[in-house]
Amino acid sequence: MTPFTENVIKLIKQIPEGRVMTYGQIARLAGSPRAARQVVRILHSMSKKYRLPWHRVVNAEGKIVIKDEASYHEQILKLEAEGVALGSLNEVNLETYRWLP
DNA sequence: ACAATGACGGCAG
DNA sequence: TCTGCCGCCATTG
Numbered sequence: 404m405t406p407f408t409e410n411v412i413k414l415i416k417q418i419p420e421g422r423v424m425t426y427g428q429i430a431r432l433a434g435s436p437r438a439a440r441q442v443v444r445i446l447h448s449m450s451k452k453y454r455l456p457w458h459r460v461v462n463a464e465g466k467i468v469i470k471d472e473a474s475y476h477e478q479i480l481k482l483e484a485e486g487v488a489l490g491s492l493n494e495v496n497l498e499t500y501r502w503l504p
Numbered sequence: 505a506c507a508a509t510g511a512c513g514g515c516a517g
Numbered sequence: 518t519c520t521g522c523c524g525c526c527a528t529t530g
Contacts (some may be wrong), residue, residue, distance in 0.1 A: 411514040426512050438525050447511060448528060462512060469511040471529075477510090500521090 407433050411445045414504065418459045421486040422502035423495050425463045432504065458482060459502075465495035 410433035418424055426439040433480065442460075450457040458478040462468045469475045479493055487500055 408527075427514085430513085435525075437513070438527095439514095440510060440525055441512095441527060443511050444509085444527055444529095450511095457511080460511075467511075471511080474511080500516095 408445050415455050418502050423461050423500050424502050427463050429443045465497040
């Protein structure tokens with residue numbers, strides 16, 4: 404476990420309901436501005452071991468770019484359940500929902 | 505132990 | 518403006 408990983412986990416756990424963060428934003432706050440992929444990896448693997456709100460993390464466009472379709476739909480449902488309005492292309496209005504720590 | 509990969513992002517062309 | 522390539526580095530096979 405690295406400090407970066409811990410930071411990422413902490414940040415994700417801090418995201419309130421009804422808000423979202425982007426991968427790049429998390430990477431930046433965790434100390435590695437270009438390490439979005441690590442955030443992805445951490446989310447992917449850690450969400451299984453820890454209970455992380457991974458569904459509150461979207462890409463820089465506010466869209467969900469997950470490969471696994473089951474998880475993709477699950478994320479949409481969870482976001483809607485928390486009050487996040489999704490566009491016709493399942494995109495989040497980051498101006499409105501982006502969480503700033 | 506080593507190589508490939510991965511829910512992305514930014515800069516270059 | 519839009520497309521594509523490269524960086525990033527922990528985790529997984």
